[in-house]
Amino acid sequence: MNSNDKETNQIHLSVPSARKDANQNVTRIMAAAKSVFKEKGAEAKVEEIAAKAEIGVGTVYRRFINKERLIWAVGMDVIKEIREKQLLDVNLPVPADQKICLILEEFLLLHRKYGKLHEMLLQLSEETEFGEEIKQTLTDVIQVAIKEGQEQGIFRKQDPVVLEAYILHLVNPKLISTLRYHIPVEEIPKTISKFVLKGLS
Known part of the structure; x- marks a missing residue:
């Protein structure tokens, strides 16, 4: 993987947005995901992460296409x-x-x-x-x-x-x-x- 590919992967781990609150949501989702994954591992559900972040499940999916993308972003x-x-x-x-x-x-x-x-x-x-x-x-x-x-x-x-x-x-x-x-x-x-x-x- 070359440097351009690496940069591309990191940039697109979450869906870009010009909205300030959207970027704040990404931060909250990431913090919640670390906490929930730490406790439950692969058994963790996106719904649990959303609840921990105090946002809707749809908001998580708007920022991260799927659970796998969220895991990679946390990683x-x-x-x-x-x-x-x-x-x-x-x-x-x-x-x-x-x-x-x-x-x-x-x-x-x-x-x-x-x-x-x-x-x-x-x-x-x-x-x-x-x-x-x-x-x-x-x-x-x-x-x-x-x-x-x-x-x-x-x-x-x-x-x-x-x-x-x-x-x-x-x-x-x-x-x-x-x-x-x-x-x-x-x-x-x-x-x-x-x-x-x-x-x-």
């Missing part, structure tokens, strides 16, 4: 939030291996804040191009941390693109979904970070 909003935190992490005055752990934890600890919404986003990542959107949130910050780690003598000297590909392979949604059935959810970030750092050293 993109979550990615934006992760991205902002990762940009802070990559600029911290700490060794590169710590930066890698922090960057991965921002991505992997979604379950703590978003509950069942995290499961929905993992499924969306496996079934649609949303997975590519997630990878894009990790790509450049990971490359920065890898290059810093090589300069610091922490990581092995190898093409940063190859090392980045290794990391992205380890944080793919299918692996995370599988680990959820075998180890406590709160241990997943630490487990994957250990695998990643071992492969980088």
